Amino acid sequence: MGKRTAPRSPRRTDGLTRERIIQSATELLDGGGEGALTLRALTRRLSTGYGAIYHHVADKDDLLAAATDDVLTRVLSGAVAGPDPRETLRGLVLGLFDAIDAHPWVGAELSRQPWRPALLDFYERVAQLLDALAVPESARFDAAGTLMNYVLGVAAQNAANARHLADSNTDRSTFLDAAAAQWAQVNPSRYPFVHAAVTRLREHDDREQFLAGVDIFLTGIAAL
């Protein structure tokens, strides 16, 4: 005679959509890093159950990929094409850099899934701008791939840095101080260059260093 089933939460009136789920997932990721996206946390945030979520989303990978595509699409649509292809290219990759700076989990996901359709658009734009830079067709494949690999490498690096920052609960300057202190302790005779780099490490700007790398590649590409 006792209640055989627990009282059930009232059914939601507003429909759950894929978009709303992806948006909530993005908020979780932005707020607490890659580890913060769990289905349990998502059900809590959306006040729903697993079934409802899995009705709109295939699995967690699908969700993470969709959130990544979302960010990437915004980057692409925000990139403006100017008269100078070199400047346009720099702006394009810088847009990706900034997006990953704002959403570090995107960097980690891109290096895990480098063949998403949204990256195809990126590849296309890069190749198109290389064409405008008079890179011969024979070298465009290698050049575009190399540039993309560099950008993705920086993306992963930034994602890793952000992860460590979040774990240690410190701000950027103390993090750099700790890294510099660690580097400063290495044997200067065995690691002369690393030791000398300590000074630069503390005053360097990730964004500028990224652009410096892009320029190195563009200079090398121009010689092809």
Add this chain to the structure above:
Amino acid sequence: MGKRTAPRSPRRTDGLTRERIIQSATELLDGGGEGALTLRALTRRLSTGYGAIYHHVADKDDLLAAATDDVLTRVLSGAVAGPDPRETLRGLVLGLFDAIDAHPWVGAELSRQPWRPALLDFYERVAQLLDALAVPESARFDAAGTLMNYVLGVAAQNAANARHLADSNTDRSTFLDAAAAQWAQVNPSRYPFVHAAVTRLREHDDREQFLAGVDIFLTGIAAL
């Protein structure tokens, strides 16, 4: 009166060491990819329990990092220094490329933990060779970082490819065929360059393309 505790496995006679654990972990990783390294699988393979493993190893991250350091150290000690710094540098990064090709999980781990001490040695060697290539001291910091980022980007890419290959249980050629087929389906008018790249994708060699990227970088460096 019944046996209150289950009969216990006989205690091992040969001592368990950190090295043996790392070696077994490496075998698991090489055999089944990143997902194959679980503590349960490790206890089975070593015929032991969790306690014994955790007595020698801090946690799973420590284990993975140690296995990665192991591979990386071997790469560094295997790199030979020749008279030509440019050739030596190419050989150094190519050694890393080949190691990651043989142990793709290393690539994933390096992009997750890009500040391991073993990578510091790598950084040092790169900077040293850039110095030999007459890269001015002011540009060496950016140049070394850029090259490392590129190499790590390729590493992550290769790791991702290996993961997909392992998941789909196909060989490389059919994988490339599938990728090419997917790319060939994209709208040629919207993606002219990607569409044109299909041909090259099927005949391209990862190793050669990696070296082409290194050469682009070296050309760009020479202009600093």
Add this chain to the structure above:
DNA sequence: ACCCCGTTGGATCGGCGCTCCAACAAGCTA
């Protein structure tokens, strides 16, 4: 009034990393 059937919420499952502790072997002390 009926009954679909697309949605929803949550119990449940197997597997994971990790903690904790009893059991044991080898060495030391007396």
Add this chain to the structure above:
DNA sequence: TAGCTTGTTGGAGCGCCGATCCAACGGGGT
């Protein structure tokens, strides 16, 4: 020899994870 200490070992159990499965709903068509 007998006891005690100390460093290892094996495994039960905890809390979490992603994912499955299904009963319970409720709006729309008949």
